[in-house]
Amino acid sequence: MLENKNQDLTPISTLGEFGLIRHLTEKFSLKNPSSELGVGDDAAVIFHEGKRMVVSTDLFAEGVHFNLGYVPLKHLGYKTVVANLSDIAAMNAVPTQILVSVAVSNRFPVEALEEIYSGIALACGKYKVDLIGGDTTSSTSGLVMSITAIGAADQDKIVTRKGAQENDLLVVTGDLGGAYLGLQILEREHAVFLANPQMQPEMEGYDYLLERQLKPEARTDVQEILEGLEIVPTAMIDISDGLASEVLHLSKQSEVGFRIYENKVPLDPLTVSTAEEFNISPVMCALNGGEDYELLLTIAPKDFEKIKNHLDFTVIGHAVELSQGNHLVLSGSNELAEITAQGWKHF
Amino acid sequence: MLENKNQDLTPISTLGEFGLIRHLTEKFSLKNPSSELGVGDDAAVIFHEGKRMVVSTDLFAEGVHFNLGYVPLKHLGYKTVVANLSDIAAMNAVPTQILVSVAVSNRFPVEALEEIYSGIALACGKYKVDLIGGDTTSSTSGLVMSITAIGAADQDKIVTRKGAQENDLLVVTGDLGGAYLGLQILEREHAVFLANPQMQPEMEGYDYLLERQLKPEARTDVQEILEGLEIVPTAMIDISDGLASEVLHLSKQSEVGFRIYENKVPLDPLTVSTAEEFNISPVMCALNGGEDYELLLTIAPKDFEKIKNHLDFTVIGHAVELSQGNHLVLSGSNELAEITAQGWKHF
Numbered sequence: 001m002l003e004n005k006n007q008d009l010t011p012i013s014t015l016g017e018f019g020l021i022r023h024l025t026e027k028f029s030l031k032n033p034s035s036e037l038g039v040g041d042d043a044a045v046i047f048h049e050g051k052r053m054v055v056s057t058d059l060f061a062e063g064v065h066f067n068l069g070y071v072p073l074k075h076l077g078y079k080t081v082v083a084n085l086s087d088i089a090a091m092n093a094v095p096t097q098i099l100v101s102v103a104v105s106n107r108f109p110v111e112a113l114e115e116i117y118s119g120i121a122l123a124c125g126k127y128k129v130d131l132i133g134g135d136t137t138s139s140t141s142g143l144v145m146s147i148t149a150i151g152a153a154d155q156d157k158i159v160t161r162k163g164a165q166e167n168d169l170l171v172v173t174g175d176l177g178g179a180y181l182g183l184q185i186l187e188r189e190h191a192v193f194l195a196n197p198q199m200q201p202e203m204e205g206y207d208y209l210l211e212r213q214l215k216p217e218a219r220t221d222v223q224e225i226l227e228g229l230e231i232v233p234t235a236m237i238d239i240s241d242g243l244a245s246e247v248l249h250l251s252k253q254s255e256v257g258f259r260i261y262e263n264k265v266p267l268d269p270l271t272v273s274t275a276e277e278f279n280i281s282p283v284m285c286a287l288n289g290g291e292d293y294e295l296l297l298t299i300a301p302k303d304f305e306k307i308k309n310h311l312d313f314t315v316i317g318h319a320v321e322l323s324q325g326n327h328l329v330l331s332g333s334n335e336l337a338e339i340t341a342q343g344w345k346h347f
Numbered sequence: 348m349l350e351n352k353n354q355d356l357t358p359i360s361t362l363g364e365f366g367l368i369r370h371l372t373e374k375f376s377l378k379n380p381s382s383e384l385g386v387g388d389d390a391a392v393i394f395h396e397g398k399r400m401v402v403s404t405d406l407f408a409e410g411v412h413f414n415l416g417y418v419p420l421k422h423l424g425y426k427t428v429v430a431n432l433s434d435i436a437a438m439n440a441v442p443t444q445i446l447v448s449v450a451v452s453n454r455f456p457v458e459a460l461e462e463i464y465s466g467i468a469l470a471c472g473k474y475k476v477d478l479i480g481g482d483t484t485s486s487t488s489g490l491v492m493s494i495t496a497i498g499a500a501d502q503d504k505i506v507t508r509k510g511a512q513e514n515d516l517l518v519v520t521g522d523l524g525g526a527y528l529g530l531q532i533l534e535r536e537h538a539v540f541l542a543n544p545q546m547q548p549e550m551e552g553y554d555y556l557l558e559r560q561l562k563p564e565a566r567t568d569v570q571e572i573l574e575g576l577e578i579v580p581t582a583m584i585d586i587s588d589g590l591a592s593e594v595l596h597l598s599k600q601s602e603v604g605f606r607i608y609e610n611k612v613p614l615d616p617l618t619v620s621t622a623e624e625f626n627i628s629p630v631m632c633a634l635n636g637g638e639d640y641e642l643l644l645t646i647a648p649k650d651f652e653k654i655k656n657h658l659d660f661t662v663i664g665h666a667v668e669l670s671q672g673n674h675l676v677l678s679g680s681n682e683l684a685e686i687t688a689q690g691w692k693h694f
Contacts, residue, residue: 041509046399050396052394055497056389056390059448064485087389087390090390091392133404136406137411144406
């Protein structure tokens with residue numbers, strides 16, 4: 001879209017900084033009772049009577065977190081919000097507000113920003129969160145987005161990364177590895193396109209994986225499911241950098257080790273077949289890929305009965321003494337492989 | 348500092364993303380009772396019993412908001428925090444927490460980030476706010492910082508931009524125009540340096556202006572002063588983009604016009620003499636310069652007696668009917684000049 005010179009595109013300079021913010025945010029109305037004042041003043045105002053407020057922020061940079069060669073701007077807006085709401089969900093809290101800042105070079109017309117904000121609006125509607133603030137500015141190159149998400153929780157329901165006990169069960173929501181394979185497909189087809197722009201990309205049949213990569217969802221539904229099951233996890237984290245990286249975070253902060261059973265890691269059939277196509281192990285996609293935005297939690301052994309037949313959860317292992325380290329129990333051989341992956345290294 | 352090849356500088360890659368965050372934030376301890384959980388989990392946790400929470404976010408991009416050719420990194424860290432706390436002060440709230448995200452290209456060593464964070468730590472100490480979260484990531488070029496500030500206030504003490512009434516007095520804290528002239532001096536000396544690196548910069552005698560530009564302070568003291576005087580402003584905004592721009596914001600949102608008396612605008616003697624040196628009007632520096640981070644407020648006429656002899660405040664004008672517009676009353680002639688300046692246009 002950015003390369004189509006035939007369209008009448010609007011330079012950002014025609015609106016000015018304040019005009020641009022107003023233009024992009026005027027269609028966002030406040031829906032949460034806790035959002036007392038939104039965009040348009042020096043600060044926004046929130047009131048959560050008696051609740052803990054949970055706050056998280058993330059920065060997304062072009063060329064590092066996304067490639068505009070194959071990520072549509074609307075999807076980018078949606079996904080950046082989802083990534084942040086996932087952090088709120090990982091605290092067992094309910095997301096309520098977001099603030100969004102965008103830095104863009106003047107190669108982006110107003111219409112490009114409108115696309116990003118249409119994705120943000122879609123996410124706000126789906127997750128019932130209000131956009132209450134932000135900033136727009138120019139940058140000397142590239143697009144940078146910063147999102148801050150706010151949520152609310154009762155004090156005794158907040159779940160951190162610290163709290164897993166020996167013998168607790170390690171549980172994951174949904175299935176893993178799909179987003180990573182979606183990225184491999186996009187990169188493959190983008191490389192083909194760059195080599196020969198006449199070639200049609202071969203995306204058919206990969207819908208689920210592409211959606212996992214381009215339009216992931218945050219598991220904000222899990223808080224309610226757990227409440228219904230009367231389970232408060234002992235620890236929780238969202239899976240944004242790959243299962244291995246997140247397990248090591250839980251291990252470090254809870255001071256326990258983990259055993260993960262290779263044959264228990266939940267994989268979609270399409271993840272398995274596509275991983276084979278790329279000659280990689282599907283479990284490695286789950287361990288070292290990223291951006292699945294599922295939740296990884298530990299629960300007390302006594303809660304096993306409540307969760308064992310629930311379709312949203314899979315028990316993949318358990319906590320052991322810290323000195324025993326973190327290992328993958330390999331299928332067949334039952335040998336232990338040390339988990340050392342560091343997830344995505346951005347630097 | 349970045350150009351000194353003789354020092355042993357540490358590439359960011361040696362720490363990795365998680366190691367870097369830990370390294371930069373481990374010396375920050377939590378001091379506010381409302382900061383229940385800080386850096387190191389999916390999100391931070393805050394609890395302000397019965398209070399409104401006030402939230403603001405700003406993005407700062409290299410080459411747009413700052414030039415690393417003459418802004419020391421420690422000052423940059425300090426100033427970006429101050430700019431955000433100023434927004435919280437402008438709501439008549441007390442800042443309590445910040446979240447800081449930084450995107451840097453790999454031309455920055457770990458030591459550069461340490462400098463930025465030492466400035467952030469200095470501001471946290473001075474303003475008694477806790478660093479409770481953030482993100483670090485690489486960028487394809489340049490440095491981008493995103494700061495989110497959180498504060499607390501009683502519901503009936505929050506002051507927005509909306510609420511100024513006809514005949515209210517327009518009041519400003521401190522003096523204006525200094526930060527803009529500080530920037531002019533830095534840019535002049537930087538240009539001299541680029542032309543001839545052997546030349547020593549001529550900065551002597553400009554200390555106050557340079558400090559206004561490089562190490563501004565947020566007027567978080569004003570909330571307490573106003574409480575002591577038993578004044579709740581009818582509207583308030585911080586002066587980050589110049590007096591003219593801020594008056595127009597108050598005018599638009601409060602639906603009143605303003606008269607500002609040219610000879611009432613508070614100026615430091617050094618601002619006046621330096622403006623003359625640059626052949627510009629000192630009042631224009633106050634109107635169209637920026638980054639003074641003073642507060643602009645309106646108060647009911649009945650509160651005039653409480654404020655008239657207070658050294659922190661200057662009454663510079665009053666509100667009129669919206670249809671009368673916004674004007675500067677020129678000294679001597681008493682003629683009206685329309686206020687149209689848009690402050691800093693970043694695009």
